[in-house]
Amino acid sequence: MTALLHLWGGYVRLTARWPVIATLVPFMPVLALWWFVTAIEVFPRVFLPGPADVARSFAALMYKGILPDYLQDSVVRLAVGAFWGTVLGIPLGLLIGLSQRAHTALWPLLLFFQAIGDIAWLAILVIWFGYGLVTMTFVIVYTVIFPVVLNTVLGVRSIPVNMHRAALSLGASRLRIVWEVVLPGALPNIITGLRNGLGYGWRALIAAEIIVGTSGIGFMMFDARRAGSVVEILLGMIILGILWYIVDNWILAPIERATGQRWGLVTR
Amino acid sequence: MKDLAIRNLSKTYFDPYAGTNVTAVHDVSFTVKQGEFVSVVGPSGCGKTTILNMIAGFLPVSGGEIRVGGKTVTGPGPDRGVVFQSFALFPWRTVLDNVAFGPKMRGVPKAERERIARDYLALAKLSEAEGRYPTELSGGMQQRVGVVRALANEPDVLLMDEPFASVDAQTRMTLQEELTRIWQEKRSTVLFITHDVAEAVFLADRVIVLSKGRVLKELDVTLPRPRVWDALHEDAAFKALTGQVLGLVRSA
Numbered sequence: 441m442t443a444l445l446h447l448w449g450g451y452v453r454l455t456a457r458w459p460v461i462a463t464l465v466p467f468m469p470v471l472a473l474w475w476f477v478t479a480i481e482v483f484p485r486v487f488l489p490g491p492a493d494v495a496r497s498f499a500a501l502m503y504k505g506i507l508p509d510y511l512q513d514s515v516v517r518l519a520v521g522a523f524w525g526t527v528l529g530i531p532l533g534l535l536i537g538l539s540q541r542a543h544t545a546l547w548p549l550l551l552f553f554q555a556i557g558d559i560a561w562l563a564i565l566v567i568w569f570g571y572g573l574v575t576m577t578f579v580i581v582y583t584v585i586f587p588v589v590l591n592t593v594l595g596v597r598s599i600p601v602n603m604h605r606a607a608l609s610l611g612a613s614r615l616r617i618v619w620e621v622v623l624p625g626a627l628p629n630i631i632t633g634l635r636n637g638l639g640y641g642w643r644a645l646i647a648a649e650i651i652v653g654t655s656g657i658g659f660m661m662f663d664a665r666r667a668g669s670v671v672e673i674l675l676g677m678i679i680l681g682i683l684w685y686i687v688d689n690w691i692l693a694p695i696e697r698a699t700g701q702r703w704g705l706v707t708r
Numbered sequence: 709m710k711d712l713a714i715r716n717l718s719k720t721y722f723d724p725y726a727g728t729n730v731t732a733v734h735d736v737s738f739t740v741k742q743g744e745f746v747s748v749v750g751p752s753g754c755g756k757t758t759i760l761n762m763i764a765g766f767l768p769v770s771g772g773e774i775r776v777g778g779k780t781v782t783g784p785g786p787d788r789g790v791v792f793q794s795f796a797l798f799p800w801r802t803v804l805d806n807v808a809f810g811p812k813m814r815g816v817p818k819a820e821r822e823r824i825a826r827d828y829l830a831l832a833k834l835s836e837a838e839g840r841y842p843t844e845l846s847g848g849m850q851q852r853v854g855v856v857r858a859l860a861n862e863p864d865v866l867l868m869d870e871p872f873a874s875v876d877a878q879t880r881m882t883l884q885e886e887l888t889r890i891w892q893e894k895r896s897t898v899l900f901i902t903h904d905v906a907e908a909v910f911l912a913d914r915v916i917v918l919s920k921g922r923v924l925k926e927l928d929v930t931l932p933r934p935r936v937w938d939a940l941h942e943d944a945a946f947k948a949l950t951g952q953v954l955g956l957v958r959s960a
Contacts, residue, residue, distance in 0.1 A: 600794065600796065602792050602794055602796040603796055605764070605790065605792075605796070606790065606792065606796040606797075606798075607798075607809075607813075608765075608766075608783075608784035608785075609765075609784050609786065609788060609789060609790040609858075610786060610809050610810040610813055610858075610861055611785070611786030611810055611813035611814055611861065612809075612813045613813075616813065620798075620809075621798065624798070624800040699800070703799040703800045703841055703843065704799055704841060704842075704843025704844065705799055705800075705843075
């Protein structure tokens with residue numbers, strides 16, 4: 441028991457020095473199990489390739505330049521969609537959160553259109569805009585915007601009324617308060633909305649690429665299905681997971697640490 | 709003179725649960741002269757916070773008038789600084805930036821407003837904490853920041869709404885002593901709302917006892933300043949006065 445505790449303590453110290461270890465170690469058992477199942481050939485190799493096969497496929501596709509191109513296409517699509525979803529979603533959320541009139545006018549619309557899933561739009565979007573970036577961007581913006589708006593509204597409404605009063609009594613104008621009080625006060629919720637929105641957007645992008653794509657990770661996976669290449673499908677799935685981990689860990693988490701957590705509005 | 713004058717103030721609001729109009733403040737009149745420290749004391753529900761919220765401009769008046777330096781109050785404004793029971797500091801701003809917020813809204817340049825903020829922080833012995841965020845401070849320190857944030861904007865009147873009700877008893881006594889010290893230095897015009905009788909008497913030049921939305925009595929406090937608890941605890945005049953106010957509040 442004590443030996444186990446010592447081992448655990450050593451592991452915790454190790455991960456404090458090299459955080460990347462904390463990321464990699466939990467995947468070891470999964471990898472080992474995967475390797476084991478494929479090594480004893482429970483399923484035929486063509487149906488379930490092993491880790492080594494996927495790694496080889498990764499190297500080959502990287503070498504041919506297909507994977508970097510597809511990766512870039514997917515990431516750019518997500519970035520463009522997320523940008524517009526954020527740029528449109530935050531002001532809309534602030535408006536609905538601050539103005540009762542805007543809330544009355546827009547809330548039913550918001551709920552109605554939220555219910556029409558992003559993918560449900562694809563049929564009509566392909567007729568309108570064809571198989572291009574516009575269709576993709578529309579779908580991602582559509583997915584990102586709802587969580588951003590809804591969480592921004594929640595954030596705006598959770599700011600204590602005395603915060604507004606304090607700012608007014610210190611001479612801030614109503615317009616100034618939006619920038620000085622409402623935006624920072626709602627920021628932790630806005631980031632939650634962004635995190636949800638990007639997560640949904642990422643999934644929507646893959647779905648859109650599968651249905652209307654001519655490139656991208658989703659397209660690669662669905663294209664591989666036609667060729668019966670399970671190895672590339674698995675590779676695509678792994679890349680999706682890793683990319684999301686990077687976005688969350690390198691972009692969203694640092695923003696969260698620098699704002700809500702730093703200010704004590706969100707617990708660590 | 710920047711006096712705070714309240715004439716025939718009343719507040720009636722509709723209670724949607726009872727389905728009737730409720731009058732929280734009836735025909736209240738009093739004046740706080742420039743440089744005077746006035747406490748308003750009364751049991752919860754006596755209308756004291758409603759009065760303060762109307763003076764601050766957070767609530768519209770139902771009748772009567774509030775004037776600051778002769779100008780009728782129509783909404784919140786920097787001529788009336790407010791210290792809240794819940795502190796209401798901006799968690800996303802450091803202590804220094806919280807205190808510099810008022811001057812910033814007035815358009816004071818950065819270097820100048822930081823100098824002002826540092827002066828006021830030094831006054832409240834908070835210089836060490838200027839780079840910290842409010843949630844990193846104790847309740848007592850947060851409210852010191854709340855007080856100097858309001859003072860740094862140099863309001864005509866300082867409105868304090870039970871500011872020390874949410875800190876522990878020992879800290880509260882320290883804060884009360886510090887407030888009288890700072891007040892003597894700055895000679896601000898202060899309206900201080902509290903339900904704590906000893907606090908009301910300790911701080912003020914005059915105590916207004918409120919009951920059921922009406923002024924029950926006004927009492928002058930002539931105790932010498934500076935006031936410190938060690939001296940006043942056993943002081944006969946202090947005891948007599950708090951006894952009298954307590955009797956009024958309890959009979960209310």
